[in-house]
Amino acid sequence: MAINVTQQPSGIYPAFNDSYISFASSLTGLTKAEITVQPTELFPNPFLIYPNTNGRFIFNLKDIVKSRMTSEGFEDNYSIPALGWNQEIDNTYLSQTISITDYHSFSGTTTSGSTTELTYEFDRSVKQVGDSIYNNTYQLLNISENGVDYHLTYFEGYPFSFELQRVSSGDTIEFKNVNSGIDNSITGITSTNSQRIYLDKGVSNWTSSNYLPLTDTINLLEIYQNETFKTNLYLKKVQPKCGYYLKWFNQNGGYSYWLFNEFSKEELKVKTLKDVATNPFKNVNEGLKNPTTTIGYEGSKRIELKTRVDEKEDEVIRSLFTSPSVQLYTSQSPYINGKWISIDLDGSYEIYNKKKFNEIKVTIELPSLYTQTL
Structure with a gap:
């Protein structure tokens, strides 16, 4: 008696796509199957699933793998090493092991049958319709x-x-x-x-x-x-050269970089938080004052960036617009140490395939400004 797997992920599989495992069992009186996921410290309880009328089981690993590979979010938490030119990254590649145990009912008693252990590999990418692994x-x-x-x-x-x-x-x-x-x-x-x-x-x-x-x-x-x-x-x-340097998590599971032009358009937006009464109790001849004052303002800073790309660079920069994590380097000059800060991105992406070079405009919004408030 054995478990027969008829559908499963192959190769190093993209974690953000469905990853179905379909299997059947040769047991007579088949009733259910249990999926045990490693490590058991994270998944202490097995997943219990039941077959369809044809005795076929189906299980999706997507949410399990995602939970393991996004535990620290999408921001890059690795610092540049002082020595050497390489660094092991432990949240990009995952080897995931599961065990499948089938059960059958005989004379009113449910008994386990065989157990099959399977291991699959994943990275933090996502594939679109027509893409290949x-x-x-x-x-x-x-x-x-x-x-x-x-x-x-x-x-x-x-x-x-x-x-x-x-x-x-x-x-x-x-x-x-x-x-x-x-x-x-x-x-x-x-x-x-x-x-x-x-x-x-x-x-x-x-x-x-x-x-x-x-x-x-x-x-x-x-x-x-x-x-x-x-x-x-x-x-x-x-x-x-000088410019605005962006880094983002791309759809292939790694990080991409681009230096936008040095010259930009900045917009500072402010909004009053709340007005409160000042109660000056003044008559006209005593010097009227504004009866209200604000407790402070909240502010945000937006910067419009521009750049030009060729057809190869266009393919790289497309993933910027769907990235869950975009960061700006605080130094706008080369060879000057800066820090990465998280930003929001706004804009659309238009490319004309007849042009050798295309101009791209994006607007980034920096973290909210710290202001003095009552």
């Missing part, structure tokens, strides 16, 4: 047409990184700049997880440290796993 574990958590070739723009002097979906314990990650022929590698991977690769820490980068110098053009970086080719990164490097 790529089997390259060294794919970047960013937009791609095939899971091998990636096009990113990097603004020198500002923090910039990308994530590799899953790197196995013991792997050696190798980078080769095809333009220059220079290569370098990262070793010492001690666990299987996502790896973040830092190209720029805001005060130093691959070029200034001579780790893997990049030219002010499109650099073709080949990425290898233990000397086996995995991924192409076409990295467009932009010379240091």
